Structure formats: C-alpha cells, structure tokens
Amino acid sequence: MRFGFHMFMVPPGELQEVARSADEAGWDCIQVADAPFFPEVTSVPYPYTPDGSRFWPLDMPVLDPWVAITAMAVVTKRIRFMPSVLRLAVRQPLLEGKSLCSVAALADDRISLGVGLAWMPEEFKWLSMDMKTRGARQDEAIQILRLLMRGGMNEFHGKYYDFDRLTMAPVPKKKIPIYVGGTTAPAMRRAARLGDGWVSVIHNKSDVEGVIAELNGYRREYGRDKEPFDIMLHCPDADSIDDIRRLEDLGVTDLQVTPWSVPGIMAEMGVGAIMQQQPSLKVKQEAIQRYADKVIAKCR
Numbered sequence: 700m701r702f703g704f705h706m707f708m709v710p711p712g713e714l715q716e717v718a719r720s721a722d723e724a725g726w727d728c729i730q731v732a733d734a735p736f737f738p739e740v741t742s743v744p745y746p747y748t749p750d751g752s753r754f755w756p757l758d759m760p761v762l763d764p765w766v767a768i769t770a771m772a773v774v775t776k777r778i779r780f781m782p783s784v785l786r787l788a789v790r791q792p793l794l795e796g797k798s799l800c801s802v803a804a805l806a807d808d809r810i811s812l813g814v815g816l817a818w819m820p821e822e823f824k825w826l827s828m829d830m831k832t833r834g835a836r837q838d839e840a841i842q843i844l845r846l847l848m849r850g851g852m853n854e855f856h857g858k859y860y861d862f863d864r865l866t867m868a869p870v871p872k873k874k875i876p877i878y879v880g881g882t883t884a885p886a887m888r889r890a891a892r893l894g895d896g897w898v899s900v901i902h903n904k905s906d907v908e909g910v911i912a913e914l915n916g917y918r919r920e921y922g923r924d925k926e927p928f929d930i931m932l933h934c935p936d937a938d939s940i941d942d943i944r945r946l947e948d949l950g951v952t953d954l955q956v957t958p959w960s961v962p963g964i965m966a967e968m969g970v971g972a973i974m975q976q977q978p979s980l981k982v983k984q985e986a987i988q989r990y991a992d993k994v995i996a997k998c999r
Contacts, residue, residue: 700943700998701953702990703728703931705783706767711760713980718771720984722778724991728811728953730783731768734761738821746818747900765798772806780806783898784815784880788833789826792840792860796847800870808873813898813931814841815880832859834885841877841893848875878931882910891917896929896952903936904945911950929953935960940997947998959986 706729709717718729737757744751762770764782772780787795803810816833817823823830839857846853850870854863878898879890890897897914911930918924931953937943943954959978978986 700947700951701727702995702998703730703779703781703953703955704957705730705732705955707732707761708755708759708977709983710977711762711767713983714762714767714771715774716980717983717987718778719774720987722775724988725995726778726987726991728779728781729771730781730813730955731764732761733764733782733785735786735789735822735826738819742820743818765802768810769802769805772802772809775809777809779809779811781811781813781878781898784813784878786817786822787814787840788816788837789822789828790840792843793847793862795840796844797867799844799875800848800867803871803875804869808871808875810871811876811878812844813878813880816886834889835859838889838893841879844877876929878929884913887914888917888921890914891923892921895927896931899930899932901933901935904934904942907932907934907946907951908949915950931955933957940994943994943998956990958990959983 703726704721706714706717721729737753737759739757741753745753748754764785768780768782785795799810799812814837816837820830822828823833829836836859839855839860842857843855843860846855847867848870850866850868852864852866854865855861874895876895877893878896879886879894880898881887881889882899887897891914899910902910910932914930915924918926918928929952930950932951933955934942934946934951935956937946937954946954959982
C-alpha cells in the first residue's frame with residue numbers, strides 16, 4: 700500500500716515545509732487541487748457534500764497545480780506529486796502537455812496526473828469550452844498527452860482537437876501514469892478504458908468492495924483486467940493495520956488520508972468535514988511523522 704494526502708486548504712506558505720516533512724517521513728504522494736477560479740454563485744450544487752454547498756471560503760488561495768508542484772518538488776527528493784484532479788476538459792491539451800512535461804523534468808519525473816471533467820457550468824462558459832462535449836474532449840486530450848510524453852514527431856486528427864506533426868521537449872524519461880477521477884459510471888468506464896488507474900473521493904470500508912467490483916467489471920469489459928491498474932481512494936474509517944490490509948486485498952493501491960484530521964469522520968459527512976480541519980504547521984508536521992511511524996512503517 701502507498702500512502703498520500705491532499706493539500707487542499709493548506710495555506711500556500713506551508714506547502715514546502717509540509718512536503719519536506721512528508722518526504723522525510725516516507726510518504727508516497729501529495730495531491731494538489733486545480734481550481735482556476737470560484738464563481739460567486741454556481742448554477743449547480745457542489746457534488747461532494749451532502750447538501751451541495753461549497754465548504755471552503757471563496758477567497759481561499761489556491762495555487763495553480765503546476766506552480767504548487769514545482770515549489771514542492773524542488774525541496775524534496777523522493778515523494779511524488781499529483782494534480783487531483785486536473786480539470787482537463789476546460790484546458791487546452793497541447794498547452795497542458797507542455798506544463799506537465801516541464802514540471803516532470805524539474806521533479807525528476809516524480810509526477811502522476813489525475814484528470815477529471817470539472818463540474819461547474821460557469822467554468823466551461825467563461826473559459827469558452829463546450830460542457831456538452833466534455834467527456835469526448837477529455838478522451839481525446841488523454842490520448843494527446845500520451846502522444847506528447849513519448850517524444851518525437853506526433854500528429855493528432857480527432858473530432859475536437861487537430862494538429863499536424865509536431866514535437867515537444869523535454870519529455871519524461873519515465874512513464875507518467877494518468878489516473879481518471881470520478882464516481883459516476885461514465886467516469887469509471889473512462890478510467891477502465893483509458894487510465895492507468897482510478898482516483899476517487901472518500902468511501903467507507905463497507906462501500907469499497909462493491910465499488911471496486913464495479914470498476915473491475917468495466918476493466919474486463921474493455922479487455923484490460925490483466926493490465927496493471929492503480930486504485931486511489933480515501934477511506935476515513937480504515938483506522939487499523941488490519942483495515943488497510945483488507946483494502947489492499949481488495950485491490951486498493953494508494954490510500955489517501957489526512958493525518959492531522961480528527962478520527963471518526965464518515966464518508967456521508969462529505970470531504971469538507973475532513974479538509975476543513977487545518978491546525979498549525981507544527982501540528983501537521985507532528986501528525987505526518989506520527990502516522991508514518993504508527994501506520995506506514997508497519998505496512999511496508
């Protein structure tokens with residue numbers, strides 16, 4: 700099992716110190732958010748809280764994910780970083796490929812890429828993207844990113860993106876895995892069909908077996924059930940070594956936790972109940988080391 704946590708709501712000034720602490724303690728991955736802007740009013744509810752409300756202040760500082768990752772990569776040695784998830788459907792894939800490859804070069808390829816569709820109609824409207832075609836465009840964008848990362852001359856002629864032979868450098872020396880995010884059936888199908896893995900939100904222990912069975916069913920449907928595939932999720936009630944080993948037996952490869960959160964939070968309380976807990980930097984660092992000593996070291 701690999702272990703990681705998310706930096707959403709962590710103050711930008713703490714990112715480097717938190718990342719350095721996690722790197723030294725033996726954590727495997729840090730996730731960062733992608734949020735270009737926050738509309739004052741949204742036309743649809745937020746999908747990951749029980750009442751549909753946004754749990755963060757709208758003036759909360761959120762760094763561009765590539766800026767945040769670069770800042771942390773230059774002060775660490777081994778830990779990996781991942782946008783979770785990059786709202787690829789509102790971004791131009793050639794430009795995004797340039798950012799991905801550039802950051803990978805600075806981070807010694809310690810990058811994974813989580814991608815998702817974005818949920819706010821305002822993002823698509825104000826960034827001049829068609830929300831109705833977001834799934835099909837993301838499919839093409841994933842293919843484009845894979846082409847760009849392999850180096851050499853490449854061309855792509857799809858329904859939504861079209862370009863003749865071009866090259867981009869630098870490119871990663873190692874494979875950068877692409878994880879597809881989302882809990883809907885179309886999102887899980889996309890992960891099974893195009894992804895190197897699946898990244899989800901929080902689930903209780905009782906939900907995990909059924910969710911993974913559904914995902915594996917899609918993988919068999921697309922003839923990919925024998926290929927390597929990572930499953931990354933947050934399971935806040937997996938609070939013992941036995942719980943974690945059970946998740947590993949079910950196929951979970953990456954467990955996301957928030958080491959400084961108060962125990963006892965269930966998935967139905969929403970992701971905000973976990974992320975809103977932001978103690979001091981010192982408390983975070985102590986919690987990072989404590990979890991590494993008590994849990995991570997025993998699961999190696």
